[in-house]
Amino acid sequence: MASEKADILKPYGELDVLGLYSEVAPYLEAFLKGREIASKTWVPKAKVPYFLNRAGKLGELWIEDFNHIDNEFLQSRANRHLSEVKNQLNERQILLWRYFVPRKYSEFFYATNGKGEGKLIDRIFIDIDRTNLPPDKSLEVTRLLLEEMERQREDYEDFELVESIAVYWSGSSFHVYCFLSRPQPPKFYEEKLQFHSGRVLFESWTDMWVRKIRQKVSFKITGGHEKRDNYIVIDPSQTPSGKLARVPLGCLHIRNFEIDGISIPLSENIIYDDDIVEWLKNLTLEYVVKNAESLSKHLWSFK
Numbered sequence: 001m002a003s004e005k006a007d008i009l010k011p012y013g014e015l016d017v018l019g020l021y022s023e024v025a026p027y028l029e030a031f032l033k034g035r036e037i038a039s040k041t042w043v044p045k046a047k048v049p050y051f052l053n054r055a056g057k058l059g060e061l062w063i064e065d066f067n068h069i070d071n072e073f074l075q076s077r078a079n080r081h082l083s084e085v086k087n088q089l090n091e092r093q094i095l096l097w098r099y100f101v102p103r104k105y106s107e108f109f110y111a112t113n114g115k116g117e118g119k120l121i122d123r124i125f126i127d128i129d130r131t132n133l134p135p136d137k138s139l140e141v142t143r144l145l146l147e148e149m150e151r152q153r154e155d156y157e158d159f160e161l162v163e164s165i166a167v168y169w170s171g172s173s174f175h176v177y178c179f180l181s182r183p184q185p186p187k188f189y190e191e192k193l194q195f196h197s198g199r200v201l202f203e204s205w206t207d208m209w210v211r212k213i214r215q216k217v218s219f220k221i222t223g224g225h226e227k228r229d230n231y232i233v234i235d236p237s238q239t240p241s242g243k244l245a246r247v248p249l250g251c252l253h254i255r256n257f258e259i260d261g262i263s264i265p266l267s268e269n270i271i272y273d274d275d276i277v278e279w280l281k282n283l284t285l286e287y288v289v290k291n292a293e294s295l296s297k298h299l300w301s302f303k
Contacts (some may be wrong), residue, residue: 011286021302025066027296032063038109068092069250072273077102108251120183126176129233164301171253171261193236195223265298
């Protein structure tokens with residue numbers, strides 16, 4: 001896989017993630033339209049191992065801005081500093097340069113339901129976190145969650161809001177998205193998605209999912225936003241506006257300053273393939289770029 005990485009990530013001899021991200025960007029335009037782009041850049045040997053760039057600090061970056069990436073731009077980033085070539089670049093290229101620093105690994109994020117607090121919610125993002133547990137456990141929970149959502153669609157009128165469901169491999173675990181037929185006010189998160197660790201009069205959807213899935217697995221399950229060792233955590237906390245989500249196609253997953261995986265949308269056949277985890281762990285960047293168009297067909301639905 002090392003030589004394949006080098007072809008995509010070192011187009012002119014130096015590490016540059018923008019070559020990869022420019023390849024998948026055209027297939028993400030509808031999915032990310034109107035949602036601010038963010039990046040997570042890793043810095044070895046720094047006191048804080050990474051920094052976030054997002055709208056508000058540098059200015060707003062959009063998925064359409066990736067159309068400004070070309071070979072000349074990538075070549076200028078290989079061995080020059082921004083100050084040396086700034087007058088040769090347009091405003092969007094300068095912003096791309098600042099968000100995705102050359103010669104560093106950057107992960108590709110976006111504002112799930114827009115930047116700032118208090119905006120409408122039109123998609124639910126659920127992270128199946130697997131701290132210290134193998135990915136096959138998070139796959140088991142993902143499958144059970146999908147089954148519970150199907151039952152919920154039949155039994156609960158309010159779940160009719162969910163128009164479609166998609167599942168993504170994050171590069172390390174699984175994400176489940178619910179796309180809503182009508183945007184909902186901010187209180188929708190507190191009423192339907194926020195996890196309660198104790199007893200409550202009215203369960204949220206997450207409370208119910210956790211309770212029912214706990215009854216079907218032999219390992220520990222909880223909900224909420226806190227990572228817990230040896231637990232699978234069903235975490236919807238990145239849903240409200242102002243929160244960030246990993247881009248579901250072509251985003252590098254970095255661990256210990258090395259590539260640990262790459263994100264892709266999943267089809268129903270893949271989700272229920274018993275050998276899927278090993279295949280996902282061994283995905284190559286070449287494969288994802290070559291098949292980006294076909295993979296993107298499952299961005300909005302796993303079916």
